[in-house]
Amino acid sequence: MKITVVGAGNVGATCANVIAQRELASELVLLDIKEGVSEGKALDMMQTSTLLGFDTRVIGSTNDYSKTAGSDVVVITSGIPRKPGMTREDLIGTNAVKGVVDSILKYSPEAIFVIISNPMDTMTYLALKASGLPKNRIIGMGGILDSSRFKGYLSQAIGCPATDLQGIVIGGHGDTTMIPLTRFATYMGVPAADILDAEVLNKVAADTMVGGATLTGMLGTSAWYAPGAAGALLVESIVRDEKKVYPCCVALDGEYGQKDICIGVPVVIGKNGWEKIVEYKLNEEEQAKFNKSADAVRSMNKVLVDMKLV
Numbered sequence: 001m002k003i004t005v006v007g008a009g010n011v012g013a014t015c016a017n018v019i020a021q022r023e024l025a026s027e028l029v030l031l032d033i034k035e036g037v038s039e040g041k042a043l044d045m046m047q048t049s050t051l052l053g054f055d056t057r058v059i060g061s062t063n064d065y066s067k068t069a070g071s072d073v074v075v076i077t078s079g080i081p082r083k084p085g086m087t088r089e090d091l092i093g094t095n096a097v098k099g100v101v102d103s104i105l106k107y108s109p110e111a112i113f114v115i116i117s118n119p120m121d122t123m124t125y126l127a128l129k130a131s132g133l134p135k136n137r138i139i140g141m142g143g144i145l146d147s148s149r150f151k152g153y154l155s156q157a158i159g160c161p162a163t164d165l166q167g168i169v170i171g172g173h174g175d176t177t178m179i180p181l182t183r184f185a186t187y188m189g190v191p192a193a194d195i196l197d198a199e200v201l202n203k204v205a206a207d208t209m210v211g212g213a214t215l216t217g218m219l220g221t222s223a224w225y226a227p228g229a230a231g232a233l234l235v236e237s238i239v240r241d242e243k244k245v246y247p248c249c250v251a252l253d254g255e256y257g258q259k260d261i262c263i264g265v266p267v268v269i270g271k272n273g274w275e276k277i278v279e280y281k282l283n284e285e286e287q288a289k290f291n292k293s294a295d296a297v298r299s300m301n302k303v304l305v306d307m308k309l310v
């Protein structure tokens with residue numbers, strides 16, 4: 001397996017580091033436009049290999065896509081992160097991933113793409129439309145991170161290990177568009193709603209929705225450890241053909257009542273990319289929230305038309 005991570009900044013380098021440590025590829029290319037940065041980070045990572053005991057070969061590349069040739073999976077994290085007060089949507093013009101996808105496809109026509117750059121739902125839609133690739137090969141990562149944050153806050157409220165919890169966040173990857181599905185959250189099979197007061201559970205959901213903004217306020221830039229790890233786990237399910245169910249941003253064609261949009265829903269992830277959408281039976285209130293979220297994502301996607309990107 002060969003994996004490329006585009007963007008050697010906080011999220012890209014962290015994601016690459018987890019990929020290397022988990023030996024998800026024999027070769028891993030880290031590419032960035034900043035001269036020398038990806039080479040330096042790749043070399044630094046390689047110098048942890050004897051300490052941590054992995055043998056993934058990590059290679060840096062300053063914008064030379066020929067080094068990415070033959071990649072099976074490509075993770076795109078290039079662009080700028082948000083600063084305090086910015087929404088993910090403010091990044092739309094700067095982070096357009098079209099050029100990156102085109103450059104990758106020249107050398108890796110069979111690659112499966114994992115899109116992390118924000119605004120992620122719109123960037124995923126752009127990657128799909130601009131590339132014309134089969135929809136299963138374009139996967140946006142947001143819901144895995146948001147679900148991890150959801151389970152983190154839930155574990156604090158219940159007082160249990162987050163790993164004993166089931167919990168999922170669907171919808172757009174925005175502070176107001178994501179939908180933590182509190183009704184489906186369970187602790188060892190027991191509904192979280194039977195354990196926590198409605199008020200506490202609602203606060204868990206609200207904290208989840210602003211989870212990214214909370215960290216941006218603390219760090220002055222967006223977070224990277226959990227986003228990088230979430231991206232790497234998604235890659236792991238592809239390269240190991242694990243068939244894990246993760247909430248990911250994928251193209252809908254009538255599922256969950258929506259079409260012509262990329263948005264977060266639970267999907268089976270395996271060697272072909274996303275292989276199947278898992279349809280939860282949403283109640284009226286949840287479906288209404290999902291529809292509203294889709295409207296917001298769709299109106300963001302319109303900017304791509306205005307910018308003549310699709």
Ligand SMILES: NC(=O)c1ccc[n+]([C@@H]2O[C@H](COP(=O)([O-])OP(=O)(O)OC[C@H]3O[C@@H](n4cnc5c(N)ncnc54)[C@H](O)[C@@H]3O)[C@@H](O)[C@H]2O)c1
Pocket residue numbers: 006007008009010011012031032033034077078079080081082088091095100115116117118119120141142145173221222223224227
């Ligand atoms: N989807 C998610 O869950 C999630 C979570 C966190 C961050 N993000 C997003 O990920 C992106 C990266 O965040 P970060 O914190 O790593 O930012 P960062 O500034 O640390 O790194 C971004 C890197 O991309 C590089 N870059 C810019 N344009 C490029 C291009 N055309 N080709 C190659 N490299 C290029 C920059 O030189 C920089 O090194 C941002 O858009 C951020 O909003 C998404």
